[in-house]
Amino acid sequence: MDFVMPDFRLAAPELFVAAMSLVILMVTSFAKSRARSAAFWLCEFTLLAAVFLTLFSGTVDRAQTFSGMYISDLLGGFLKAVVCLSVAVVLQYGRAYMADRKIDSPEYYILVLFAALGMMVLISASHFVSIYLGLELMSLALYALVAIDRDNPRSTEAGMKYFVLGALASGLLLYGMSMLYGATGSLQIHEISQRIYERSANDMVVVFGLVFVLVGIAFKLGVVPFHMWVPDVYHGAPTAVTLLVSSAPKIAAFAMAFRILVLGLFDLAEQWQMMLMLLAVGSIVLGNLAAVAQTNIKRMLAYSGISHMGFMLLGLMSGVVKGEGGTYAVNAYSSAMFYAVAYVMMTLAAFGMVILLSRAGFEAENVDDFKGLNQRSPWFAGMMLIVMFSMAGIPFFVGFFAKLSVLQAVVAAGNVSGQALYYWLAGLAVLMSAVGAYYYLRVVKVMYFDDAVDTSPLTATLGTRTLLSANALSIAAVGLLPNWLMQICAFTLLH
Amino acid sequence: MTGWQFLSLAIWVPIVGGLVTLATGPDRNAPLARLIALVTACAGLLVTIPLYTGFDTTTASMQFVERYQWVSRFSIEYYLGVDGISMPFVILNSFITLIVVVAGWQVIDRKVAQYNAAFLIMSGLLNGIFSSLDGVLFYVFFEASLIPLYLIIGIWGGPNRVYAAIKFFLYTLVGSLLMLVAILWLFMESGGSFDILSWHNLKIGMAAQSLIFFAFLASFAVKVPMWPVHTWLPDAHVEAPTGGSVVLAAIALKLGAYGFLRFSLPIVPDAAQHYASLILTLSLIAVVYIGFVALAQSDMKKLVAYSSISHMGFVTLGFFMFNAVAIEGALVQMISHGFVSGAMFLCIGVLYDRVHSRQIADYGGVVNTMPKFAAFFLLFAMANAGLPATSGFVGEFLVVLGAVQYNFWIAFVAATTLILGAAYTLWMYKRVVFGEVANENVKSLSDLNAREFAFLAVLAICVLAMGIYPLPVTEVMHASVNGLLQHIAVSKL
Numbered sequence: 001m002d003f004v005m006p007d008f009r010l011a012a013p014e015l016f017v018a019a020m021s022l023v024i025l026m027v028t029s030f031a032k033s034r035a036r037s038a039a040f041w042l043c044e045f046t047l048l049a050a051v052f053l054t055l056f057s058g059t060v061d062r063a064q065t066f067s068g069m070y071i072s073d074l075l076g077g078f079l080k081a082v083v084c085l086s087v088a089v090v091l092q093y094g095r096a097y098m099a100d101r102k103i104d105s106p107e108y109y110i111l112v113l114f115a116a117l118g119m120m121v122l123i124s125a126s127h128f129v130s131i132y133l134g135l136e137l138m139s140l141a142l143y144a145l146v147a148i149d150r151d152n153p154r155s156t157e158a159g160m161k162y163f164v165l166g167a168l169a170s171g172l173l174l175y176g177m178s179m180l181y182g183a184t185g186s187l188q189i190h191e192i193s194q195r196i197y198e199r200s201a202n203d204m205v206v207v208f209g210l211v212f213v214l215v216g217i218a219f220k221l222g223v224v225p226f227h228m229w230v231p232d233v234y235h236g237a238p239t240a241v242t243l244l245v246s247s248a249p250k251i252a253a254f255a256m257a258f259r260i261l262v263l264g265l266f267d268l269a270e271q272w273q274m275m276l277m278l279l280a281v282g283s284i285v286l287g288n289l290a291a292v293a294q295t296n297i298k299r300m301l302a303y304s305g306i307s308h309m310g311f312m313l314l315g316l317m318s319g320v321v322k323g324e325g326g327t328y329a330v331n332a333y334s335s336a337m338f339y340a341v342a343y344v345m346m347t348l349a350a351f352g353m354v355i356l357l358s359r360a361g362f363e364a365e366n367v368d369d370f371k372g373l374n375q376r377s378p379w380f381a382g383m384m385l386i387v388m389f390s391m392a393g394i395p396f397f398v399g400f401f402a403k404l405s406v407l408q409a410v411v412a413a414g415n416v417s418g419q420a421l422y423y424w425l426a427g428l429a430v431l432m433s434a435v436g437a438y439y440y441l442r443v444v445k446v447m448y449f450d451d452a453v454d455t456s457p458l459t460a461t462l463g464t465r466t467l468l469s470a471n472a473l474s475i476a477a478v479g480l481l482p483n484w485l486m487q488i489c490a491f492t493l494l495h
Numbered sequence: 496m497t498g499w500q501f502l503s504l505a506i507w508v509p510i511v512g513g514l515v516t517l518a519t520g521p522d523r524n525a526p527l528a529r530l531i532a533l534v535t536a537c538a539g540l541l542v543t544i545p546l547y548t549g550f551d552t553t554t555a556s557m558q559f560v561e562r563y564q565w566v567s568r569f570s571i572e573y574y575l576g577v578d579g580i581s582m583p584f585v586i587l588n589s590f591i592t593l594i595v596v597v598a599g600w601q602v603i604d605r606k607v608a609q610y611n612a613a614f615l616i617m618s619g620l621l622n623g624i625f626s627s628l629d630g631v632l633f634y635v636f637f638e639a640s641l642i643p644l645y646l647i648i649g650i651w652g653g654p655n656r657v658y659a660a661i662k663f664f665l666y667t668l669v670g671s672l673l674m675l676v677a678i679l680w681l682f683m684e685s686g687g688s689f690d691i692l693s694w695h696n697l698k699i700g701m702a703a704q705s706l707i708f709f710a711f712l713a714s715f716a717v718k719v720p721m722w723p724v725h726t727w728l729p730d731a732h733v734e735a736p737t738g739g740s741v742v743l744a745a746i747a748l749k750l751g752a753y754g755f756l757r758f759s760l761p762i763v764p765d766a767a768q769h770y771a772s773l774i775l776t777l778s779l780i781a782v783v784y785i786g787f788v789a790l791a792q793s794d795m796k797k798l799v800a801y802s803s804i805s806h807m808g809f810v811t812l813g814f815f816m817f818n819a820v821a822i823e824g825a826l827v828q829m830i831s832h833g834f835v836s837g838a839m840f841l842c843i844g845v846l847y848d849r850v851h852s853r854q855i856a857d858y859g860g861v862v863n864t865m866p867k868f869a870a871f872f873l874l875f876a877m878a879n880a881g882l883p884a885t886s887g888f889v890g891e892f893l894v895v896l897g898a899v900q901y902n903f904w905i906a907f908v909a910a911t912t913l914i915l916g917a918a919y920t921l922w923m924y925k926r927v928v929f930g931e932v933a934n935e936n937v938k939s940l941s942d943l944n945a946r947e948f949a950f951l952a953v954l955a956i957c958v959l960a961m962g963i964y965p966l967p968v969t970e971v972m973h974a975s976v977n978g979l980l981q982h983i984a985v986s987k988l
Contacts, residue, residue, distance in 0.1 A: 374606075385642075400635070404569075405569065411682075415684070423676070430676055431672065449650060483564075
């Protein structure tokens with residue numbers, strides 16, 4: 001094969017972030033005393049600039065570069081913008097938290113930036129090698145971040161657990177990829193799709209490979225039965241890192257799932273659909289039931305996250321039904337994407353609230369730490385109220401429309417295929433949302449109905465307060481006018 | 496008067512006013528919060544008056560229609576309109592909100608801004624429910640109205656308030672989530688429309704009709720509440736503050752009944768007629784059994800709560816007999832019950848504010864110290880028992896009249912149990928008001944102040960006016976009820 005000079009412009013955002021992370025690495029080694037704040041501001045600049053780069057440098061039409069390893073399209077552009085924005089939010093929320101615990105070494109910022117870079121690569125990857133590259137870049141940075149509070153046994157334990165299970169999942173993913181390669185002779189997603197289309201779809205090897213690939217995806221999303229790491233990592237990691245682990249990587253994992261399953265293995269849809277259904281049902285049931293029993297709010301949000309990812313998969317699996325109905329398919333994928341974006345907005349605000357209540361020497365980890373928040377700060381109690389009701393799927397908040405669009409996709413699939421199974425799925429999903437409402441209500445209950453035990457004032461900086469308020473209010477605002485975000489999700493997917 | 500979008504105003508004036516009230520913040524600004532709330536509540540009532548004066552009583556179609564795209568991706572519309580069935584409830588709701596704000600004027604002394612804001616926002620949301628003509632818009636208002644009521648019960652309620660608030664929320668949520676699935680099914684079946692009126696003309700097979708009927712039933716039966724899913728109501732009522740009980744009884748319970756008329760009957764008429772006997776049985780159980788349960792209560796609020804369930808049993812009874820007299824009677828009963836039960840809870844609130852007890856046994860001989868109060872309380876108790884010339888009589892009489900046309904024995908049972916209503920209400924009245932002064936608490940009671948006198952007097956006028964001359968209320972309903980009945984009579988199979 002002749003060497004072709006790749007078109008670097010298409011990958012400008014990734015190249016920019018990669019270059020900037022090296023610059024920041026150098027700057028922080030030389031600027032001793034101001035290293036931390038320099039790292040923070042440079043990271044924020046990099047991420048926000050990357051948002052602009054992805055939005056304005058991207059091509060409208062799909063274009064490939066690096067010999068088909070990298071794909072530039074609207075979907076990737078939008079998701080990368082969301083990822084960069086949410087990582088920027090994470091850094092702002094976590095800054096004081098990390099500083100209070102003296103774990104805000106410059107490496108923290110650089111690792112976060114590398115994780116973001118990994119996610120960006122993952123989102124734009126259209127080749128098994130670049131997928132794996134992005135995934136590992138993201139994961140390795142996250143493993144180290146989870147264990148960054150190295151004197152805290154819980155943090156290191158969580159890091160170890162995450163690493164071991166994550167390595168196992170990566171291994172399984174690689175194994176699956178190798179089988180797909182063996183069966184199709186290609187690592188490029190579109191070529192694989194083409195080869196599978198030309199051969200028969202029921203090829204045993206291909207299905208076998210699919211199973212392992214799916215396990216890898218499921219692990220990264222943290223859905224049942226590959227969810228074991230989620231509560232421990234969310235609980236053990238410093239909250240600022242939990243914030244990161246719980247938010248942007250879900251977007252990247254969605255992109256990976258979409259590219260591999262829908263773009264690459266569409267002809268195996270009947271197979272992966274059933275698998276996704278089982279994963280989704282397991283996650284929704286177990287996530288919601290287990291969350292009820294939690295007293296630690298980080299674990300509660302972890303289990304709630306599992307159930308939310310199950311909901312998202314429910315949208316992803318409703319895309320393909322026997323027979324015609326192309327518009328429903330787009331509706332299903334865009335609903336899953338909308339759900340992922342909505343979930344990231346909500347989880348950022350939820351963990352942001354946990355950070356807001358924490359201060360030097362005190363971790364607001366338990367649901368009871370929210371007691372009487374309405375007396376301490378009516379404003380932030382109101383913000384948390386919005387977040388909790390949104391997560392419970394109560395209107396006028398974005399969580400309701402996320403649930404509505406996924407349920408609509410499921411019911412549509414049932415209607416088109418005529419299978420009653422989908423209606424049962426929808427019924428199960430709504431009943432489990434009612435179970436879920438219970439533990440979100442409990443948080444509202446302790447905030448509003450109980451008296452404050454801890455009456456110390458909130459110590460968060462003005463920047464965090466403003467950003468957190470904006471974050472929570474945006475949940476309400478998008479809930480009032482959800483159309484534009486839904487249209488963006490559908491539009492970018494169609495292209 | 497055209498050009499003014501009165502329905503939008505009825506929804507958003509209270510909500511925006513509520514947010515402004517909320518912004519007044521801590522309790523040191525309480526007078527300001529109360530003032531803003533009062534102004535908002537008055538404005539909220541004023542903007543609903545044109546709905547009545549400009550109402551065309553000759554047509555069954557929707558009036559004051561506003562229709563805009565909201566979420567075009569799923570063709571969800573901001574689609575509002577009222578007919579003769581829903582319009583009275585918008586006005587009733589705005590009126591009751593004003594009463595509640597006045598009633599809580601001095602009584603509520605902590606988190607005043609939040610209290611008033613919760614009621615105002617809820618008022619807007621409830622108006623939204625009654626005027627939505629889009630399935631998702633309806634559902635959105637329906638669910639969102641749970642939030643303020645949850646907070647009202649949980650923050651300002653009685654000792655067991657947390658349990659009651661969570662029970663209330665989860666009961667109603669489970670019901671309404673099943674309705675959401677039905678709404679989505681109808682969306683698919685109608686080719687991608689959430690327009691409720693277009694669903695009215697949808698042809699649906701019997702099996703699907705049955706499923707939809709029960710999905711809606713799950714939601715509305717909990718709201719009404721019908722036996723046996725009524726158990727959240729006594730808890731919620733007893734623990735809620737007076738204002739919460741009033742709104743709950745006067746408006747929130749009407750949502751379920753309204754839902755039957757807007758969704759169940761016109762969308763799935765065949766299933767509704769097929770399962771009518773089930774609903775009639777449940778309604779009769781509510782009327783009779785819950786009537787006996789009310790008789791046994793020792794807590795005044797619980798007694799009125801059970802009497803609400805029993806009265807709402809009359810409403811569902813009236814709906815599912817499919818004749819104009821019974822349905823109009825049931826509608827009148829709903830409005831009357833809004834006044835009467837609201838007034839009963841306010842009366843109990845007046846006593847509770849002074850003695851801090853709801854137990855009947857803690858009272859006796861109140862008439863000696865509070866003669867003015869006793870007179871009002873008597874009027875409302877009589878209305879609750881269905882005395883002629885009060886509003887309570889009109890509704891129950893019409894329902895029984897309709898029942899005679901439908902089935903004599905149903906009418907017989909329902910009419911006989913009117914005695915039960917008289918029994919538990921008047922017996923409670925006797926124990927609380929008459930007799931010797933029971934204890935020191937009662938001895939030191941002070942009679943109604945001007946504020947209490949004012950809101951009870953306004954309610955008394957409403958109750959009497961509707962009892963003596965109900966025509967202004969029934970005439971707006973005629974066309975819509977007849978239109979509904981004609982619609983139901985045509986099978987959709």
